[in-house]
Amino acid sequence: xxxxxxxxxxxxxxxxxxxxxxxxxxxxxxxxxxxxxxxxxxxxxxxxxxxxxxxxxxxxxxxxxxxxxxxxxxxxxxxxxxxxxxxxxxxxxxxxxxxxxxxxxxxxxxxxxxxxxxxxxxxxxxxxxxxxxxxxxxxxxxxxxxxxxxxxxxxxxxxxxxxxxxxxxxxxxxxxxxxxxxxxxxxxxxxxxxxxxxxxxxxxxxxxxxxxxxxxxxxxxxxxxxxxxxxxxxxxxxxxxxxxxxxxxxx
Amino acid sequence: xxxxxxxxxxxxxxxxxxxxxxxxxxxxxxxxxxxxxxxxxxxxxxxxxxxxxxxxxxxxxxxxxxxxxxxxxxxxxxxxxxxxxxxxxxxxxxxxxxxxxxxxxxxxxxxxxxxxxxxxxxxxxxxxxxxxxxxxxxxxxxxxxxxxxxxxxxxxxxxxxxxxxxxxxxxxxxxxxxxxxxxxxxxxxxxxxxxxxxxxxxxxxxxxxxxxxxxxxxxxxxxxxxxxxxxxxxxxxxxxxxxxxxxxxxxxxxxxxxxxxxxxxxxxxxxxxxxxxxxxxxxxxxxxxxxxxxxxxxxxxxxxxxxxxxxxxxxxxxxxxxxxxxxxxxxxxxxxxxxxxxxxxxxxxxxxxxxxxxxxxxxxxxxxxxxxxxxxxxxxxxxxxxxxxxxxxxxxxxxx
Numbered sequence: 001x002x003x004x005x006x007x008x009x010x011x012x013x014x015x016x017x018x019x020x021x022x023x024x025x026x027x028x029x030x031x032x033x034x035x036x037x038x039x040x041x042x043x044x045x046x047x048x049x050x051x052x053x054x055x056x057x058x059x060x061x062x063x064x065x066x067x068x069x070x071x072x073x074x075x076x077x078x079x080x081x082x083x084x085x086x087x088x089x090x091x092x093x094x095x096x097x098x099x100x101x102x103x104x105x106x107x108x109x110x111x112x113x114x115x116x117x118x119x120x121x122x123x124x125x126x127x128x129x130x131x132x133x134x135x136x137x138x139x140x141x142x143x144x145x146x147x148x149x150x151x152x153x154x155x156x157x158x159x160x161x162x163x164x165x166x167x168x169x170x171x172x173x174x175x176x177x178x179x180x181x182x183x184x185x186x187x188x189x190x191x192x193x194x195x196x197x198x199x200x201x202x203x204x205x206x207x208x209x210x211x212x213x214x215x216x217x218x219x220x221x222x223x224x225x226x227x228x229x230x231x232x233x234x235x236x237x238x239x240x241x242x243x244x245x246x247x248x249x250x251x
Numbered sequence: 252x253x254x255x256x257x258x259x260x261x262x263x264x265x266x267x268x269x270x271x272x273x274x275x276x277x278x279x280x281x282x283x284x285x286x287x288x289x290x291x292x293x294x295x296x297x298x299x300x301x302x303x304x305x306x307x308x309x310x311x312x313x314x315x316x317x318x319x320x321x322x323x324x325x326x327x328x329x330x331x332x333x334x335x336x337x338x339x340x341x342x343x344x345x346x347x348x349x350x351x352x353x354x355x356x357x358x359x360x361x362x363x364x365x366x367x368x369x370x371x372x373x374x375x376x377x378x379x380x381x382x383x384x385x386x387x388x389x390x391x392x393x394x395x396x397x398x399x400x401x402x403x404x405x406x407x408x409x410x411x412x413x414x415x416x417x418x419x420x421x422x423x424x425x426x427x428x429x430x431x432x433x434x435x436x437x438x439x440x441x442x443x444x445x446x447x448x449x450x451x452x453x454x455x456x457x458x459x460x461x462x463x464x465x466x467x468x469x470x471x472x473x474x475x476x477x478x479x480x481x482x483x484x485x486x487x488x489x490x491x492x493x494x495x496x497x498x499x500x501x502x503x504x505x506x507x508x509x510x511x512x513x514x515x516x517x518x519x520x521x522x523x524x525x526x527x528x529x530x531x532x533x534x535x536x537x538x539x540x541x542x543x544x545x546x547x548x549x550x551x552x553x554x555x556x557x558x559x560x561x562x563x564x565x566x567x568x569x570x571x572x573x574x575x576x577x578x579x580x581x582x583x584x585x586x587x588x589x590x591x592x593x594x595x596x597x598x599x600x601x602x603x604x605x606x607x608x609x610x611x612x613x614x615x616x617x618x619x620x621x622x623x624x625x626x627x628x629x630x631x632x633x634x635x636x637x638x639x640x641x642x643x644x645x646x647x648x649x650x651x
Binding site for chain 1 (some may be wrong): 273274275276277278279280281282283421422427428431434435438439441442535537538539540541546548550551552553554
């Protein structure tokens with residue numbers, strides 16, 4: 001493929017799943033495999049945008065005492081030269097309780113590229129956009145299949161770094177089919193911006209990824225399918241992860 | 252003359268009560284909330300809708316409910332006169348039906364073919380199943396395993412009324428996780444489905460909608476006291492807080508009337524190991540179920556599990572308007588323990604021949620602390636939000 005059409009592969013992991021000691025090895029492994037960004041999920045007691053797989057990983061991580069603070073501490077020593085840019089994925093309440101500004105200040109840069117807050121829709125997010133700018137982090141907004149045109153325009157304009165298009169009307173988790181509506185939405189977003197549009201929720205294998213990319217998406221986010229691979233506590237999971245990521249072969 | 256409350260609320264940003272409220276939900280839900288808001292604003296001023304709702308409330312649900320002078324309870328305390336707003340006499344046994352009928356009618360206007368709801372004590376679930384049976388709409392209810400166990404009778408009723416009951420085994424297995432599952436269902440089936448939230452919680456416009464349909468309680472109280480007197484005290488229990496908002500709304504901002512919300516102190520609010528649902532007393536502002544309000548949470552922003560002997564109060568959040576009323580001191584909030592609530596359950600049964608819901612028993616229990624401070628020429632109105640048949644098993648277990 002030509003250089004300018006390089007497609008982005010963005011795996012999602014829940015920090016501290018399946019166990020805390022796997023957190024950094026997984027980040028190293030994914031980085032060495034040449035993914036483009038890594039979404040680091042902060043576990044939450046009430047993950048209402050997530051399906052059963054990520055809900056379960058969240059619960060397991062919380063039982064092991066994983067918190068935003070633990071994630072920050074664990075990432076302190078990571079070198080941005082060895083680790084691909086991280087995107088913190090967190091529900092709003094853990095961020096709010098930690099202090100949004102404090103968090104933005106303390107997140108190591110450029111190791112962290114930005115944040116995704118799934119329960120902070122554009123209307124609630126807009127007042128925070130300037131503070132993200134101040135600390136040099138991207139607030140990546142989500143657009144949904146149901147999002148109206150005017151809102152799409154705003155999301156395209158104000159989302160920083162990337163635009164995250166949710167591919168399904170529903171919660172996270174693999175689906176059998178990708179809706180053709182995704183293509184329409186990608187084209188709609190691209191009318192307003194040249195920022196990369198990545199598609200997530202419901203994509204589980206390379207075939208589906210390629211399908212979405214053929215619609216004009218600039219990248220894909222893979223979540224639940226990866227969490228499923230990570231079940232188990234031995235080092236085999238890193239091998240399984242390697243095989244799975246390689247199967248995408250997007251570049 | 253405009254109410255003070257109107258002035259206060261007109262100053263507020265849409266969708267917020269002071270700094271509380273908002274729409275903290277995934278973008279997918281935003282268009283549905285906007286559609287709901289539009290539909291709600293439309294029916295609010297629609298004569299036909301109002302007529303249909305009034306008709307059903309009167310002839311089907313049993314409104315207006317009496318404001319009953321509880322003479323023996325008054326004599327028991329020998330202080331102010333105590334009146335009970337008898338929401339327990341409504342069809343299905345609680346105030347929940349006011350909102351369920353209203354929202355089911357609204358859903359019908361919006362062309363929704365399917366209704367989902369969460370339930371804690373099962374009263375809202377039964378009320379929704381009832382409204383859906385009445386209007387011929389498919390109904391599915393989410394209910395935590397723990398609540399299914401302690402509110403068996405209501406589960407049976409919902410099924411009898413044709414609703415499908417989904418057991419929620421996640422997390423707390425109570426109301427909080429039932430709401431999570433209902434929201435997930437709604438995210439997935441947004442085009443066909445209306446979600447009837449049962450309390451003044453959730454993202455805007457839900458707190459506003461539920462308040463609108465429940466405010467009939469306070470409107471009636473206003474004209475029911477002898478000589479059109481206004482009450483000096485109004486007491487109501489608060490879980491999410493819909494019966495309290497319903498009875499408070501007409502009187503907010505009137506400084507002569509003390510509005511008192513009662514939260515569940517569970518086993519204790521002082522003891523470190525105490526388990527409770529005293530969200531306004533012990534919680535901190537945060538986001539749960541789509542709105543910014545007080546929440547019981549740990550230092551990492553994870554939501555804590557609540558506890559109350561009453562399933563309807565067993566919730567770690569609270570409606571955003573209550574958070575505003577608390578901070579602005581337009582209402583005060585107190586707590587009542589499981590133990591006091593049970594004592595009040597017996598007291599009202601014996602003195603007045605009224606078996607209260609355990610939720611409402613919390614409001615009755617507060618009289619023990621309030622009455623000594625009152626004067627003989629004053630009036631106290633207690634919102635008796637529901638009847639206690641559903642709680643007989645819980646009471647039997649505690650006395651065993």
